[in-house]
Amino acid sequence: MTEIPPSAPKQSGGGAPLPNDDERFAARPGQHESPNPQAPGPGTGHARHEMAGPAGYPQFEGPGAAHYGNEPLEPPPPVGAGHPSYGPQGTGPGWAPSGPAPAQEPIYGYQQVSTGPGRLDVGRALSYGWARLWANPGPWFGVTAVGLVIYLAFVVVVQLTDPTSMLPLLLIFLAVMAGVWLLQAAMVRGALYETDGTPPPFGAYFRFVNAGNVLLTALLAFTLTFLGAALCLLPGLIAGWLCMFSLHFVVDQDQGPFEALKSSFTLVVANAVQVLLLALAVLVITFLGTLLCGLGLLIAGPVSVIAVTYAYRVLTGGTVAAA
Numbered sequence: 001m002t003e004i005p006p007s008a009p010k011q012s013g014g015g016a017p018l019p020n021d022d023e024r025f026a027a028r029p030g031q032h033e034s035p036n037p038q039a040p041g042p043g044t045g046h047a048r049h050e051m052a053g054p055a056g057y058p059q060f061e062g063p064g065a066a067h068y069g070n071e072p073l074e075p076p077p078p079v080g081a082g083h084p085s086y087g088p089q090g091t092g093p094g095w096a097p098s099g100p101a102p103a104q105e106p107i108y109g110y111q112q113v114s115t116g117p118g119r120l121d122v123g124r125a126l127s128y129g130w131a132r133l134w135a136n137p138g139p140w141f142g143v144t145a146v147g148l149v150i151y152l153a154f155v156v157v158v159q160l161t162d163p164t165s166m167l168p169l170l171l172i173f174l175a176v177m178a179g180v181w182l183l184q185a186a187m188v189r190g191a192l193y194e195t196d197g198t199p200p201p202f203g204a205y206f207r208f209v210n211a212g213n214v215l216l217t218a219l220l221a222f223t224l225t226f227l228g229a230a231l232c233l234l235p236g237l238i239a240g241w242l243c244m245f246s247l248h249f250v251v252d253q254d255q256g257p258f259e260a261l262k263s264s265f266t267l268v269v270a271n272a273v274q275v276l277l278l279a280l281a282v283l284v285i286t287f288l289g290t291l292l293c294g295l296g297l298l299i300a301g302p303v304s305v306i307a308v309t310y311a312y313r314v315l316t317g318g319t320v321a322a323a
Helices: 021-026 122-135 137-161 166-195 202-206 211-231 233-242 246-253 257-270 272-290 297-316
Strands: none
Touching (some): 122 137, 122 272, 122 297, 137 202, 137 297, 166 202, 211 233, 211 246, 211 257, 233 257, 246 257, 257 272, 257 297, 272 297
16 A cells, blocks of 8 residues: 655745644643534533633623634524513613503592692682581581570660670670680581591580680780771771681691681782682672571571681691582
C-alpha cells in the first residue's frame, strides 16, 4: 500500500509556513483549550463558548440569548403567556385587572349621606319636613302643643295679675320667652334626630345639656332683632334672618352664644339667596298656620323647624337621612 506523505505546512501569502495546532497551543502559555470545542472541559460541566479576559462579552442565558453550534435551544414561551412582572401588580404600563370585579360590601344605615357642603333646594327642604313630620307625628304634635300651653299660660298670668307697671310685665314676658326659647331648642334637638335618621320619642326632644348657652344665644338674637325692628322694620328682619341657625350651632355643636351667632351669620351670608327663599317660605307657612285659630301651627311649626334643620345640615355638610 502506498503511504500518504504528511501534508506540507501551509504557507501564508508571504511564504512563511502557518503554525500547526501544537504550535498554536504552545504560543498561548497558561491557556488550555480543548481540541474539541464541543466537548466539555474537565470539571466544567456544560461547555460554553467562553471569551476570556475582561475584554470579552457577557454571556446571556435564557430564551433571548444567542446560541452557537449544537447547543440545545430553550423553547420559546407559549403564545399568550404573560410577560415577567417586576414590582407589585398593576405598576406596569397598560395593566388592567382581569377576572370579575370584587364584590362590593353592602352599605347599611342612611340612604343619603352628605360628605361636604351642598346646594340647598328649598322645595326639597319643605317636602323633607313634611315627610318626617308624618313619619313621627305623635311626639311632634305633643312638643308643639307644649308651645300653645306656654302661650295660654302667659295670657292667663297677665289676666290674673293685671300688672300696672312695666317691670312686672317685662319679667313675665321674659319668663314666657325663656320657656319658648327652650321649647324651640327642644324642637331643634328633635329635628337633628330626624336628620340623623332616628325618629325621637317625646322625651328625647329635651336632651340637651347647654340650656344656659341656649338662653343667652336666644336673648342676644332677640335683642338684635328687636333693636333692628325699633329702628326700622327691615333691619329687624335682616337681623332675624342672620340669626336663623344660631340655636342649631349651640345644640348641635355646643358653641357659645357669640360663636354661634358668628357661625350663623357666616353660613347665611355664604348662602344668602337660598336661605332667604327658605326664610320667606317659613314665614308664609307660619302665617297660614295662624289662620286656623293657631291649630295650623301644630303642622306648620314642625315642618318649618325640620326644614330649617335640613338646610343647616345640607349647608354645613352634615349627615341627612332619607325622608
